[in-house]
Amino acid sequence: MLRRAGPSLRHFLLERNSSAGHSLCSREAKMSRPVQARRLEGIDKNIWVEFVKLAATYSKVNLGQGFPDFPAPDFLREALTRALSGGNHMLHQYTRAFGHPPLVKVLAQFFEKLLGRDLDPMTNVMVTVGAYQALFCCFQALVDEGDEVIIIEPFFDCYEPMVKMAGGTPVFVPLRPNPPKDGKLMSSADWQLDPAELASKFSERTKAIVLNSPNNPLGKVFSRGELGLIAELCVKHDVLCISDEVYEWLVYDGKQHIRIASLQGMWERTVIIGSAGKTFSATGWKVGWVVGPDRLLQHLRTVHQNSVYHCATIAQEAVAQGFQRELMLYGKPESYFVQLPKELQQKRDWLIQSLDGVGMKPIIPEGTYFLVADISPFKSDVPDVPNSDEPYDSRFAKWMVKNKGLAAIPLSAFYSEAHKNNYTNFIRFCFAKEEATLKAASDILQKWKQEKTSS
Numbered sequence: 001m002l003r004r005a006g007p008s009l010r011h012f013l014l015e016r017n018s019s020a021g022h023s024l025c026s027r028e029a030k031m032s033r034p035v036q037a038r039r040l041e042g043i044d045k046n047i048w049v050e051f052v053k054l055a056a057t058y059s060k061v062n063l064g065q066g067f068p069d070f071p072a073p074d075f076l077r078e079a080l081t082r083a084l085s086g087g088n089h090m091l092h093q094y095t096r097a098f099g100h101p102p103l104v105k106v107l108a109q110f111f112e113k114l115l116g117r118d119l120d121p122m123t124n125v126m127v128t129v130g131a132y133q134a135l136f137c138c139f140q141a142l143v144d145e146g147d148e149v150i151i152i153e154p155f156f157d158c159y160e161p162m163v164k165m166a167g168g169t170p171v172f173v174p175l176r177p178n179p180p181k182d183g184k185l186m187s188s189a190d191w192q193l194d195p196a197e198l199a200s201k202f203s204e205r206t207k208a209i210v211l212n213s214p215n216n217p218l219g220k221v222f223s224r225g226e227l228g229l230i231a232e233l234c235v236k237h238d239v240l241c242i243s244d245e246v247y248e249w250l251v252y253d254g255k256q257h258i259r260i261a262s263l264q265g266m267w268e269r270t271v272i273i274g275s276a277g278k279t280f281s282a283t284g285w286k287v288g289w290v291v292g293p294d295r296l297l298q299h300l301r302t303v304h305q306n307s308v309y310h311c312a313t314i315a316q317e318a319v320a321q322g323f324q325r326e327l328m329l330y331g332k333p334e335s336y337f338v339q340l341p342k343e344l345q346q347k348r349d350w351l352i353q354s355l356d357g358v359g360m361k362p363i364i365p366e367g368t369y370f371l372v373a374d375i376s377p378f379k380s381d382v383p384d385v386p387n388s389d390e391p392y393d394s395r396f397a398k399w400m401v402k403n404k405g406l407a408a409i410p411l412s413a414f415y416s417e418a419h420k421n422n423y424t425n426f427i428r429f430c431f432a433k434e435e436a437t438l439k440a441a442s443d444i445l446q447k448w449k450q451e452k453t454s455s
């Protein structure tokens with residue numbers, strides 16, 4: 001064991017401070033220069049920090065932040081154990097900056113199949129610290145001061161601050177709900193872009209559009225027609241597409257996830273983002289990737305090599321083995337990418353039924369492991385506060401976790417500041433949960449409903 005000789009750092013600092021005496025203290029007290037970089041203005045609040053803390057403090061059942069409470073698959077955990085304690089001690093050291101070679105190779109093979117084109121693992125794939133860092137690299141590498149970036153609302157919350165940190169201007173375009181007239185439950189497919197409104201957002205200032213299909217929070221899986229429209233506008237205005245596809249395998253009812261990069265004219269202008277956290281139900285591993293043309297990825301590599309450099313070798317090795325297994329079993333019933341959506345679809349249906357049963361009308365998601373539900377029938381318990389700056393759904397979700405022990409996320413968290421009051425009757429549940437967790441949530445809702453009807 002190495003031990004540092006001589007006085008400790010703490011000892012050194014104490015000595016220095018006491019010899020500097022009074023003058024150092026007064027100089028410290030006078031420090032008045034602003035310390036915060038301007039790029040952080042207005043983005044210091046974060047929904048996850050706030051609601052994760054609330055859930056940790058009050059929740060009995062947590063359907064808020066999106067993560068599975070069931071174990072990651074055995075084959076993945078075994079791969080990690082092998083990587084950790086197997087013979088290759090170099091797996092504890094740095095690996096290639098832009099992705100551990102076995103992982104970029106298998107990702108390239110996998111995406112060659114999905115996209116129907118040849119890929120170079122060294123230039124068309126980069127491994128990142130989760131999809132978060134992939135997104136960060138995209139915005140830092142591709143967006144300049146004054147550039148506009150189109151974001152489709154509702155959206156995964158970090159897109160807006162990341163665009164702003166890069167000096168860009170987010171331009172929002174909404175998915176608008178068209179409730180079915182036959183009294184049926186709404187589906188995420190009923191939330192649609194208005195083609196003319198979308199077209200009106202593109203201008204010579206537009207650098208990129210962020211597409212998230214399947215979409216968090218609605219679970220919308222964009223159709224070929226919708227993607228075609230976006231693609232046409234991107235080509236027409238020479239715009240890039242940052243395509244966040246972290247829920248690519250979580251698609252239900254036989255729907256198909258279509259990759260916009262496979263549409264005419266899109267490969268050269270699209271960066272595809274993925275996440276092992278979603279793909280293998282291991283959100284804590286923080287392994288993500290980007291797939292795209294070298295002319296775009298070369299700039300992402302510059303950001304990556306000057307920020308995190310690379311992500312944990314051992315996690316990349318295990319994810320590589322996970323993908324090797326999935327490549328072998330591609331399309332077969334034993335494939336995790338076939339089994340996981342089947343299991344999640346059952347959980348989705350179960351939660352839909354129990355929400356519908358208490359009158360909290362769910363919007364049926366076509367994909368992801370999220371479900372948005374209408375809280376209107378429960379509003380009498382949490383009265384509105386007129387002129388409050390906080391959207392109603394946010395106060396409702398806070399009240400619910402504190403008083404009922406059930407955690408969910410307000411839909412307004414997925415809207416820009418300017419539009420956060422547009423839809424405030426909805427909360428988002430995560431259904432990637434064990435049966436017992438979903439049952440406990442349903443029990444809370446039923447008891448609440450009974451209390452309401454008997455009072």
Ligand code: PMP
Nearest residue numbers: 130131132156216246275277288
């Ligand atoms: N994109 C979307 C749409 C997400 O929901 C998330 C949340 N996990 C991420 C990106 C970030 O993924 P990761 O955990 O791999 O960083």
Ligand code: GLN
Nearest residue numbers: 048064065066067156216
């Ligand atoms: N992506 C997850 C969600 O939407 C969690 C994101 C986070 O905790 N930062 O719930």
